[in-house]
Amino acid sequence: MLAGIVVQLVVMLAFVTFGVVWAHRAAGELRACGRALWTLLFGMAVASICIIIRGAYRTGELSEGFFGPLAVRRPP
Numbered sequence: 001m002l003a004g005i006v007v008q009l010v011v012m013l014a015f016v017t018f019g020v021v022w023a024h025r026a027a028g029e030l031r032a033c034g035r036a037l038w039t040l041l042f043g044m045a046v047a048s049i050c051i052i053i054r055g056a057y058r059t060g061e062l063s064e065g066f067f068g069p070l071a072v073r074r075p076p
Contacts, residue, residue: 006012009055
């Protein structure tokens, strides 16, 4: 399970890296695009950041197994 989360995290980081490179190379064309594309790119960026944060947390959570300090729920 931990390996799957790490693979997901690595793939998301690669996706974001390629997206940033693409946006940098296409900056001139992107300036001429409408608001709908900017809204889409903003939504993809927010979703990607949230997935990366989740992957980083889950990696730390499961790094010590299912009963590590982050994974165990303690009663209130």
